Amino acid sequence: MRLIASLAVVTGLVAAPLGAHAASLHTDWEKYKVTRAFNHLSADGQRAMADILNAKQILDGGQTDAAIPALYDATKRLTAAGKANNKFMAAENSLQPAPQHPAPNGHVAGTTPVAWVPVGGEVIGSETLAPEKKAAISTANTQLKAGKTQQAAQTLQVVAEDADFIMAITPLDQTLGAVNRATVFTEARHPKEASAALQQIIDNLVFVSEDFAETAIPDQGQSAPARK
Template sequence: MRFIASLAVVAGLVSAPLGAHAASLHTDWEKFKATRAFNHLSADGQRAIVDILNAKQILDSGKTDAAIPPLYDATRRLTAAGKANNQFVAAENALHPAPQHPAAPSHVAGTTPVTWVPVGGEVIGTETLAPEKKTAIATANSQLKAGNTQQAAQTLQVVGEDADFILALAPLDQTQGAINRATVFTEARNPTEASAALQQALDGIVFVSEDFTETATPDQTGKHAPAKTGK
């Protein structure tokens, strides 16, 4: 579908008078890029992170029984996200880190290819943006959190190229392992250790610029193929 969409944009460039439609074509292209970026998001992955956050908040209050349902939901949704086409395989040091969300100073990027699931997205603009564009970005981010990717893409039409899209990626196996440990500790009525396991899952999330998708290798066969490194 992305290839067809790009062909449609190119066809418009060829058939339309350059002077008369340059502005509208630029808008169409930016809208296409935003839609393409948002399509990388995993709805199940996003919900799984919300489940993790909800469970951790409950565990931090010292409760365990109420944390079990969101933990089970997180496991189920992350499993679904791992089977979807949004996942891909890459070594962390082959990704493109987003400077707006740097990793902790002590964090060392892994060199072994692993499966990643996109679990969130954020649109970031510069401080010099016009007020209406800042408002549009805030609205789009709210729509992204709610899973309304098409609405977010439409909202960003007024922003155009003055914004960057950042993806939050979770390492699938590592995150699943942390949730499993948290579930065991929760069922054993140990909220402190369970919360710590969920914090490990959250700490494993990395933020990358959207252009990583041009070099990442889709993991649609279950095999861990290394990501390409050229652009």
């Protein structure tokens, strides 16, 4: 990424006016920010959330046996996510929820620091975007839900600064506990109770801004493009 950006700087200075060069640098930087934001996500956390959503859909259909593998996988992946470097410690009342997803009315945020894992994200674009950019955002969000982070980053190359990325984080221990309860209910053939336990995980997701992610959530150390 650094090499590509450096080449852009050199060729831009030779072949383009300063204004066009600055615009190109800005676009390169915005594209880098998209990729960097996605690097904050936990791969295991993303897969665990996909397992949780899959299990809930099966349970909502009244099935239990078919949901058990997804619940087991969710537990294993959440445990792995807890050992990786993408998690971070924070009290819920210190988080800065994104305005697009405020906390539910009456919700009281915890004051004790706990481990949080980034398990998903959402790309938000304005209503005035061109149709092709709206389509790209829709596709990218579908890819993010499926855990296809790199593909989503590529899809968003055409959007750049015209969209905002907000990240879904989940409290690790609380989420593991809910999955364990759901597993017990599922094994006991109580799909409604199991689904309700998984719904608690969805309800307890906190969405934070890209700026918050930059300061609080570790990433994989991708180098930034040169900025002038």
